Every structure is written in C-alpha cells, then in structure tokens.
Amino acid sequence: MAERFYGPLRGRLEAGQPVILDGAIGTEILRRDVTWADHQNLSRPEVILALHADYVHAGADVLSTNTFQLSKRSLLSHFCDEAHMQRVGRPGLIDRPEASLRAAVALAVEARARAAGNRPVAIAGAITTLEWCFRPDLAPDDNAAMTEYVELIGILADAGCDLVLVETVNSVGEAVVAARAARQVGLPSWIAFVPDEEGRLFTGETMAQAAAALAAERPDAILLNCAPPLDCLVGLRELAPQSPVATGVYPHVGRFDPPEWMFTDEYPPAGYVVEAQRWRDLGATVLGGCCGTTPEHIAALARTFRPS
Ligand SMILES: [Zn+2]
Numbered sequence: 001m002a003e004r005f006y007g008p009l010r011g012r013l014e015a016g017q018p019v020i021l022d023g024a025i026g027t028e029i030l031r032r033d034v035t036w037a038d039h040q041n042l043s044r045p046e047v048i049l050a051l052h053a054d055y056v057h058a059g060a061d062v063l064s065t066n067t068f069q070l071s072k073r074s075l076l077s078h079f080c081d082e083a084h085m086q087r088v089g090r091p092g093l094i095d096r097p098e099a100s101l102r103a104a105v106a107l108a109v110e111a112r113a114r115a116a117g118n119r120p121v122a123i124a125g126a127i128t129t130l131e132w133c134f135r136p137d138l139a140p141d142d143n144a145a146m147t148e149y150v151e152l153i154g155i156l157a158d159a160g161c162d163l164v165l166v167e168t169v170n171s172v173g174e175a176v177v178a179a180r181a182a183r184q185v186g187l188p189s190w191i192a193f194v195p196d197e198e199g200r201l202f203t204g205e206t207m208a209q210a211a212a213a214l215a216a217e218r219p220d221a222i223l224l225n226c227a228p229p230l231d232c233l234v235g236l237r238e239l240a241p242q243s244p245v246a247t248g249v250y251p252h253v254g255r256f257d258p259p260e261w262m263f264t265d266e267y268p269p270a271g272y273v274v275e276a277q278r279w280r281d282l283g284a285t286v287l288g289g290c291c292g293t294t295p296e297h298i299a300a301l302a303r304t305f306r307p308s
Contacts, residue, residue, distance in 0.1 A: 022052075023060075023294055024289060027261040028051055039066055039067070042096075052112075056112060056116050058298040062121070062123075064108075067156070108123045124190065125165065129174055130148055142177050163220070166178040166182075169191060170202045190221040193235070199236075223249065229267060229272075273301060
C-alpha cells in the first residue's frame with residue numbers, strides 16, 4: 001500500500017525532481033480560529049480533514065499528519081509521573097495519545113481519498129524530538145529514545161502512513177536514533193533539522209556532521225525546517241554539498257508567540273517562491289512550508305516547481 005503512493009515520489013526524489021510537501025498544520029488550525037490544544041483530531045476532525053484536503057488541492061505531493069509532539073511523553077510532562085496522572089487525570093487519559101495519533105492518520109488518509117484522485121499523494125507521519133524541539137539539552141538517552149521512537153513510528157505505520165517525517169530535530173544523536181527506529185519498523189524516513197542563523201544545529205553540530213552520521217541510517221531525505229527562510233538557506237548551503245540523499249527545505253513565516261503564532265506578511269506566496277528558487281538552485285528537491293505558511297504558499301510552490 002505504502003509503495004503505491006510513496007514509490008513514485010521516491011523516484012522523483014532520486015531523479016532530483018521537485019516533490020511538494022504541504023504547509024503548516026498547527027498554525028493553520030489556529031488561523032482557522034480553532035485552538036490547537038489537544039490537536040483536535042478527536043474533537044474537531046472536520047477542521048483537520050478540510051485542511052489536509054486544501055493542501056491536496058493546492059498540489060502537495062506529501063501530507064504531514066497533525067501529530068507534532070503528540071506522544072505519551074508529552075502528555076506525561078503535564079504530570080509528576082504516571083501514577084500522578086492516574087490519580088488526578090481524566091480516566092483513560094494514557095490511551096489518548098495513541099487514539100489521537102491513529103485518528104490523525106485516518107484523517108489524512110481520508111482527505112487523500114476524497115481529494116487526490118489518481119495523483120500519488122503520500123502520508124507522512126509527523127513527529128519531532130521527544131522533548132521540546134528547541135531544547136536539545138532535554139533529550140532522553142539513546143536507549144529510552146529508541147524505545148519511544150519505535151513505539152511511536154510503529155503506531156504511525158500501522159495506522160497507514162507511507163513514511164515518517166521526523167521534523168524540527170535539534171541534535172545529530174536524536175536524528176540518528178529516530179532514523180534507526182524507522183528502519184527497524186520498516187517505514188521510510190525523512191529527517192528535518194532546525195538550523196540556527198549560522199546553519200548549525202542548536203547543539204553547535206554542523207550539517208556536515210549530521211549528514212555523515214545519517215549516511216548509515218539511509219533516510220530518503222534530509223531537510224531543514226521551522227526556521228526563517230534565510231536561516232534555512234544558510235543551512236542548506238552547508239547541508240546540500242554533504243548530504244548523501246535528497247535535500248529539502250520548509251521554513252516558517254512569522255514569529256513564534258507561545259503557545260500560538262504571530263502571522264506576518266514578510267513572505268507572501270509570490271515572495272516565498274522567490275526564496276524557494278534559491279533552494280532549488282542549491283539542489284533542494286523537497287519544498288514545503290512550516291509554521292505560518294498556508295495552502296496558498298503551497299499552491300504557489302506547486303505551480304512553479306512541480307512537474308506536470
Ligand atoms: Zn514550524
């Protein structure tokens with residue numbers, strides 16, 4: 001099943017042809033005047049379904065699921081420990097992450113069935129670092145991370161994802177564990193790092209180090225995301241010459257305003273495409289958008305870059 005949708009896209013990646021990833025999920029839910037708290041996969045499924053369908057109509061080849069930071073660990077971070085959650089939390093709360101993960105994948109699959117026609121559109125299960133994505137100092141040790149990633153990616157695979165998109169990764173170590181876990185589960189992986197203004201990871205590690213460490217784990221693509229377009233450009237200059245696999249870029253547009261987002265008009269769709277041409281010139285094949293981008297941004301990318 002997975003090959004039917006993802007196989008043609010992998011072929012395009014290998015041929016250096018553009019593959020269009022979708023745009024923001026979390027901030028796009030906010031822009032539609034719905035809170036992103038609890039992800040809304042179970043409570044407002046129609047909002048998530050419509051958003052995915054909009055990205056399919058915009059021309060996205062890959063839909064990312066509404067599952068960023070949706071995990072048992074994230075839920076438990078609200079409590080002292082699991083026993084505390086059992087005592088004070090809603091009954092059955094521990095089952096909510098898996099139920100929401102499965103519902104999220106089902107919504108993306110449904111949107112594809114309704115909107116994609118015969119076009120191959122792949123579903124990427126979107127996950128991130130196990131702790132907060134901008135804080136590499138909080139990362140769990142490799143053994144704990146491996147166990148959690150295998151469980152998480154296993155659920156996404158079982159629910160119907162064609163690949164896993166591990167995004168906003170802040171350290172080489174966690175990227176390698178996540179890619180290895182995907183290989184163990186048997187799901188293709190794309191690994192996306194968040195670059196700083198010098199094109200390094202928040203740990204100070206370089207893109208050359210990241211690319212070298214990932215070579216043995218064979219993700220299908222190494223990407224950069226959730227940083228301003230110019231930071232991603234700087235990062236891509238470092239990454240592209242070193243990467244053993246396809247590269248790609250999906251920056252954010254606007255400013256982080258925790259826990260929500262400040263939308264700005266610095267990069268309207270036409271200006272975003274001008275930036276994307278610079279990524280293409282450096283060899284990027286995967287083009288999409290992170291926080292603050294919209295179906296209009298993705299439509300502009302698809303019109304400009306996707307082979308018809
Ligand atoms: Zn983002």
